[in-house]
Amino acid sequence: MTEAQADPDGPGAHWPALRFGDRTLTYGELAATASPLAARVTEAGRIAVWATPTLETAVAVVAALLAGVPAVPLNPKSGESELGHIVSDSAPTLVLAAPGTQLPPTLDALERVDVDVDIDVRGTGAASPATGAPAAIGHPGLTPETPALIVYTSGTTGPPKGAVIPRRAVAATLDALADAWQWTGDDVLVHGLPLFHVHGLILGILGPLRRGGSVRHLGRFETAGVTRELSEGATMLFGVPTMYHRIAETLPDDPALAKALARARLLVSGSAALPVHDHERIAQATGRRVIERYGMTETLMNTSVRADGEPRAGTVGVPLPGVELRLTEEDRTTAVEAYDGETVGEIQVRGPNLFTEYLNRPEATAAAFTEDGWFRTGDMAVRDPDGYVRIVGRKATDLIKSGGYKIGAGEIENALLEHPGVREAAVTGEPDADLGERIVAWIVPADPQSPPSVDELADHVARRLAPHKRPRVVHHLDALPRNDMGKIMKRALTHG
Template sequence: MELLTALGAPDQDRPDAVTIDGRALSYDALLGAAGAVAARVAGAPAVAVHAAPVLETVVAVVGGLLAGVPVVPVPPDAGPAERRHILRDSGAALLLAAQRQETADIDTAEVRTAERADFTGAEPAAGSTALVLYTSGTTGAPKGVLISRRAIAADLDALARAWTWTADDTLVHGLPLFHVHGLVLGVLGALRTGSRLVHTGRPTPTAYAAAGGTLYFGVPTVWSRVVQDPSAAKELASARLLVSGSAPLPAPVFRDLEALTGQRPVERYGMTETLITVSTRADGERRPGSVGLPVDGVATRLVGEDGEPVPYDGATVGELQVSGPTLFDGYLGRRDATAGAMTADGWFRTGDMAVVEPDGMHRIVGRASTDLIKSGGYRIGAGEVENALLDHPAVREAAVLGAPHEDLGQQIVAYVVADGVSERELIDFVAGHLSVHKRPRAIRFLEALPRNAMGKPQKKLLPPL
């Protein structure tokens, strides 16, 4: 199989290809089970997969890819309205799952890991759609993002070079199987590079410590929990690489990982529409707060609100735009939305604000819609203030946004989870770490920040000040 090259050339002497929550399949068994799925779905316009963290999900996804049928992962915790929208909008003809789903929205079929079939269909075209991944829908109904086989292959090959990711690795993670991080990198990446995959079911520190991997994927919430369990963290000291993504990794967690494991984590940046486009390197410098350099084949640029280039001076904030072979092919059935996401010269507008150092290292400072704060004539990235707050030993969580202010235009407001510290102490702490104009003007103390399934703070759900 051209996309999943390791699967297409199984080696009988290698250990199991995929293990999820203690259940394993060899390359031959996975190929045979996926062949049975491919024979069942061949010719369908699209096939949906109930993407629970189980072996059957991997078999179903690989089966759809073998048949050249676009695969539509459905979050297992999706509510009825979201699930109905994804199934109808995608045009999926069938829902594959580990157990039969009782639903009137679509025909369902069970995936059986013990089934075997040799699928002999033609190799799908490189430019054909491999996955339809639905966005979170924060600005309306979720949109189906069309990801081609070519884009996936280009991205995985670029990451393999950036991270020296090979068949000698054992990849460990416990991430959801309906996002780029857990599915594209965490499953298809292993099946392309030939590395063994151990999915822990849930990404707990104990499970990570027991897995014996060389390469670990996690989101900041996972790594924060790992460093809170020093005995588990120290078990990762023998790993070759710890990779963090999907949200900025707080600088204190970065430093704690280094102290407990002896290595600095690799941070990377990407979106559903672009896959992973920027990363620090296995053999390069890894700075707290930096997501590194564009991967091979990808170009980035920063632009201001006037559309003009922003200097790479490590301080000036601009919108990050991306170009390269990893970009999506558009939003399913939404021509206007696709056109609106692109510039006139073909670059994707990420909507993320960033600064770039003179040496090209990128720092993401937040979303343009919620994290770019314009206060007293300054443009301030919320992420920079959040990291400064998290440097205070009493602060466990922090989220920063801009609130209307009669004089400043916007004032910086911080929501924190902290013990034994006052508002004034935190304001002065930030002023001592950053420029004075970046200090919060008001702080609200919470028991916890609202977060989504990937651990990202949901700022729209924060209570009013």
Template sequence: MSSLFPALVSGSTARRPALRFGDRSLTYAELAASAGALAARLDGRERVAVWATPSLETAVGVVAALLAGVPAVPLNPKSGEGELGHILGDSSPSLVLAEPGVELPSPVSDLERVDVQVGAAGQDTPARPGTEPDDPAAPALVVYTSGTTGPPKGAVIPRRAIASTLDALADAWQWTGDDVLVHGLPLFHVHGLILGILGPLRRGAAVRHLGRFSAEGVTRELGTGATMLFGVPTMYHRLAEALVEDTELAKALGGARLLVSGSAALPVHDHERITAATGRRVVERYGMTETLMNTSVRVDGEPRPGTVGVPLPGVDVRLVEEDGTTIASYDADGTPTGTYDGETVGEIQVRGPNLFTEYLNRPDATAAAFTEDGWFRTGDMAVVDPDGSVRIVGRKATDLIKSGGYKIGAGEIENALLEHPAVREAAVTGEPDEDLGERIVAWIVPADPDAPPAAEELADHVARRLAPHKRPRTVRFLTSLPRNDMGKILKRALPDAVAKAPKHD
């Protein structure tokens, strides 16, 4: 296959900005020199780890590994010793690439260490053409899942998945080399690394990484020539809160060409607040470690807050019931077929060039992840709206609530609760109930901790907004919701807070 990064070997882009982290930056020529020199040192390695700090060195290290055709394993610097030990034992990297001067914890420190040098001599030397593998199925990255149902599994991401996802997003978002992307996401996962770093580099565009996300940083970068912003719902929620008083932030966001949210659903309430203050809508897309990106709201389509859009070019999507019956799918031209009434819930299953190859060393888990006819089981539950947009209602394991004979998605109840002025944050789960099968439980962070809303008031609000059978039967108040590094709510951790969460049944 052709190079993942044509701009690295093109003389026309040599002086164009490629990467900026804080006050440090690289042009495409400088990136090509640094990554090319490191790639030469990696030749013949089977696999390398990357200590994924938010730095130029992480970006250069990953690009170098891709140029050398050596699979890279990004490591989360916040992971504990046990998780790091599992990942290193499973992936067996021969060395770790790291930012000079950064202390590595055990057991990462036991690996051979190569410090990534940025801005070395010979900066006008292009990356070595022809060093990248020709095989589209060749492994590029091994990205470990969150491990919510056991030890993290290493999803082997092939080169074709990276190329097909980034090219499909370029089509959906009209992404070009003239764009300048801003983000402050971690670099050990799909969103921050593949979309946020490799995405701009494949287009010949520029990326400005904030190091640490802040409204001030977003205002500064979007106000000085940046055109796109990537973030997760927690970030956009903080921006929505700041917009109440920050006119400069509103101006900066209003001037952006594209605002993208991902990794979890962005509440409709935050969509509406941002659009009202800036005139810009936030585009959502849907993907996961094993599939990269599956769907997106298109920039040339109608605004659809609360949905993740339509299948990306080349990606097949279908919704399936528990018995294997297909509820809805899409024709070759993207036209929905089957039941797309916005109410009938099914599991999202996908197939296409964007999928991972396997779980490293886990043939059993790999086989279980696919149907007999070759579709990947995402575990995400959704409906297809009448216009063909996919609307995710939650995870099969934690967010599909079967109550009183109804299948109810937690996500729509959470959105309804967030529209109540006395609710700052909300999560919804199901608990066993002798009468209903499962009862709906709402976990609420009130806007005013000293004056939380009455449980009955919240239940009635949901019943009026949605339907009586979707009302919470139990409400529990918390000071905060447990979240992971990406801002996703850790619903399995909610019961641990029962002792300090008063019940209002």
């Protein structure tokens, strides 16, 4: 942070902090809006935030951080059952929402507090750009272990679990990313991600605030918005693979988008693997490489390709500063020592970026950690000789044991996506009496009238990878099932 930014009466208070569409708050206005709200909720225990992609959500979370009260971001698209579970489990006393927002009946029992960001806050000049930084706000009773957020997991293996994320983890992750990405107060971030999860909220909103920079939220992702913001001074873009896929599809017919992306300092993708094919299309059109990082709700960020490192497609880079990472065998304790780009192991991590516990779930918390404090991610990966990590899939859904080999679904998916007849691809395993498991490909063909055959795709994969990694079964679909973050929901794929 510069001297001008650190001075609460200096020009930094008038610098833009948050912009959503045509609505902007400077740092001084953010303080003037969030501070009285923080005073209002200080004794609330826990507060729910109706996390629409709006200024009001960002202000509500900053107010919660100022007050030292854990915020529970609620996905506005959650169904009645899921929302009811989250509210019952986290037991907030208040719900913060934008004025005029219609909330579902599930929240009727909670006291509602409207977040009014349209009050007259001009000329306050009462804050430095550190207002949003967890390490620089709050009352003296707060500690690094004080819960900042309770973020609920996707619930793919049962009801969503509330990951209690302490202030220490938020600060550690954002500062480690500042090192890896050379992220400063001069950066202006543009993104169109939802604000009820780690990527959109912690990285996308609290990250720029901690650096003293700015964020411009698109409200809703559109390539035209990306073009506009990167052409008007934004330096970084955060997105998920579905967004970058849309960008890759649009680039051939949109030279303005290509020019805007070429101006960006950093293009970051996360939440799921970005197909190598999309990496290459974007790089060819813009001259810029998308970098990937790897994180989870429970761990925040673990690894990233560094801004000063090689932006190698298909990898998530190296461990961030302060994060320990190891791969383990199937017993989940024996370390995999190989750095050969082939030997698969489960990723386990340890460091200040980790969550504290699953709320109300001591048994689940205990099961998630080894006795010596490593968190079991359930993600499978290999390591290249130079330490770059390549994720090959989830232990539960993406590790296929076929013919004596351990095979990651991710590399087969990338190979399939290089076939011109494949628009989207997912790979799973199904029982096979001879092989143990056979590889099954789920394909959205580029031309539904002429989809590629199983033999054609099997030969394609065998040439690129190895014969034992070829799919034995191919299903053709109109679309792959995805969640709000664009992740493919493989449990929704049924063999038929």
